[in-house]
Amino acid sequence: MKVKYLAIVLVVASSPAWAIYKCTVEGHTSFQEQPCADARTQKDVHVQYEAPKLGSAPDAPRVQDNVAALEKERMRHEAEYALRDKQAALTNFQRRCAQEVDAIAEGRNEVNSFRAQAEASAATARATSCNTQVQALQSQVDALQRKCDGMGCKAPL
Known part of the structure; x- marks a missing residue:
């Protein structure tokens, strides 16, 4: 039972909780959280996020x-x-x-x-x-x- 909850927490915590879409309409590019109105102009942007390691900051x-x-x-x-x-x-x-x-x-x-x-x-x-x-x-x-x-x-x- 505990292993099941731990697995769920790890899956949720390991992936970002947001999506970013790159939309191009009439030559203008915008980034937004919602899908584009015209799906043909939409491109999914995958954000790569890595948590900083403790004690490894150069400063x-x-x-x-x-x-x-x-x-x-x-x-x-x-x-x-x-x-x-x-x-x-x-x-x-x-x-x-x-x-x-x-x-x-x-x-x-x-x-x-x-x-x-x-x-x-x-x-x-x-x-x-x-x-x-x-x-x-x-x-x-x-x-x-x-x-x-x-x-x-x-x-x-």
């Missing part, structure tokens, strides 16, 4: 080179944007940390020395936390910079 190496170059360019752009975004995140984080530490330090100007000590400790703890996170972000920026340099990135946008 395949050039196309593959173009694809590889485009992929390299895409990766370079991604690296540039990742570096730019990480540098912006680092700058914004440093700015926000500085503002937080300054806000805590401004609160120490009160007369109560116990509260001033607590706020000084909070400012020191926050500054330490900020520095740790800044170092982590900076190492990420450095890694992205090395990757970008290896790909020939342009200066961050």
Whole structure:
């Protein structure tokens, strides 16, 4: 049963599904899908069609080179944007940390020395936390910079 269906599919797929007729009427030649009105002027045209073989195209190496170059360019752009975004995140984080530490330090100007000590400790703890996170972000920026340099990135946008 399966062999019968396979045979039908192969017969249908192997022959073109259209016919082309060359018609000549009063010296004018035309090509059409329908038979000519006057069968005497009709000539059947058999189209020879051969499916292209995969991987045999003469332009395949050039196309593959173009694809590889485009992929390299895409990766370079991604690296540039990742570096730019990480540098912006680092700058914004440093700015926000500085503002937080300054806000805590401004609160120490009160007369109560116990509260001033607590706020000084909070400012020191926050500054330490900020520095740790800044170092982590900076190492990420450095890694992205090395990757970008290896790909020939342009200066961050």
